[in-house]
Amino acid sequence: MPNLLLKPTGTRGKVHEVTPESAGWGYVGFTLYRLEPGDVAEEATGDEEVILVLVEGKARIEAAGQNWGEMGDRMDVFEKTPPHCLYVPNGSQWKAVATTACTLGVCKAPGKGNHPARRLGPEGITLTPRGKGTNTRHVNNIAMEALDVADSLLVTEVFTPAGNWSSYPSHRHDEDDFPNMTYLEETYYMRLNPGQGFGIQRVYTEDGSLDETMTVKNHDVTLVPKGHHPCGAPYGYEMYYLNVMAGPLRKWRFMNDPDHDWIAQRDA
Numbered sequence: 001m002p003n004l005l006l007k008p009t010g011t012r013g014k015v016h017e018v019t020p021e022s023a024g025w026g027y028v029g030f031t032l033y034r035l036e037p038g039d040v041a042e043e044a045t046g047d048e049e050v051i052l053v054l055v056e057g058k059a060r061i062e063a064a065g066q067n068w069g070e071m072g073d074r075m076d077v078f079e080k081t082p083p084h085c086l087y088v089p090n091g092s093q094w095k096a097v098a099t100t101a102c103t104l105g106v107c108k109a110p111g112k113g114n115h116p117a118r119r120l121g122p123e124g125i126t127l128t129p130r131g132k133g134t135n136t137r138h139v140n141n142i143a144m145e146a147l148d149v150a151d152s153l154l155v156t157e158v159f160t161p162a163g164n165w166s167s168y169p170s171h172r173h174d175e176d177d178f179p180n181m182t183y184l185e186e187t188y189y190m191r192l193n194p195g196q197g198f199g200i201q202r203v204y205t206e207d208g209s210l211d212e213t214m215t216v217k218n219h220d221v222t223l224v225p226k227g228h229h230p231c232g233a234p235y236g237y238e239m240y241y242l243n244v245m246a247g248p249l250r251k252w253r254f255m256n257d258p259d260h261d262w263i264a265q266r267d268a
Contacts, residue, residue, distance in 0.1 A: 060099060
């Protein structure tokens with residue numbers, strides 16, 4: 001099992017690069033760039049489709065043979081406004097030139113060439129509450145299954161208020177058993193506000209063969225190869241994460257941990 005907690009390699013340029021090979025799985029990739037004005041990030045998509053997420057800041061984007069102009073509006077992720085994103089199919093190239101300080105998430109999964117390049121958001125993305133009480137969090141659905149814009153990728157943002165839990169009650173999506181469950185690998189890109197804060201994420205299986213509890217800090221990435229994966233934000237620090245999921249079927253079906261399913265039943 002690879003290390004599930006990944007620290008950024010620096011503060012400028014490409015600071016994270018998760019590949020199926022490095023993660024020991026088959027579908028999800030994630031790259032993070034932290035750019036200063038004038039910095040350039042560019043990649044060929046190869047056999048993967050990509051969703052570029054302007055986490056914060058602005059950049060001029062060229063992709064799939066088109067000039068998409070300057071994208072981005074949210075200068076601080078915790079403004080919680082809808083993100084500017086761009087879908088880029090496999091067999092393409094993309095290039096981003098930062099026009100301000102910019103954090104760019106590159107979400108990746110196998111592409112089949114069924115979808116053209118297109119903007120995703122800010123139009124059509126609405127910050128939506130989920131959960132109750134201290135399980136309340138707020139979601140920006142960028143490319144979930146209701147939106148037929150990708151072959152494999154499922155991408156969403158979640159804001160968790162200070163003192164609250166998220167990805168909870170504990171749930172898993174690690175079996176290819178549709179419609180009961182879908183196999184989806186998952187990454188979390190974490191941010192904390194204020195930035196010196198921390199959060200907690202646990203990844204565990206019901207049989208105890210995997211049980212890791214991690215302290216996550218600003219710009220960390222966590223891997224969820226299997227099992228349940230709740231996370232929490234301590235008092236004083238709100239948490240953001242960008243989720244990337246993919247598997248053999250582009251649908252999100254999960255099962256709660258039987259020990260904690262009563263919470264979901266109570267709150268339904």
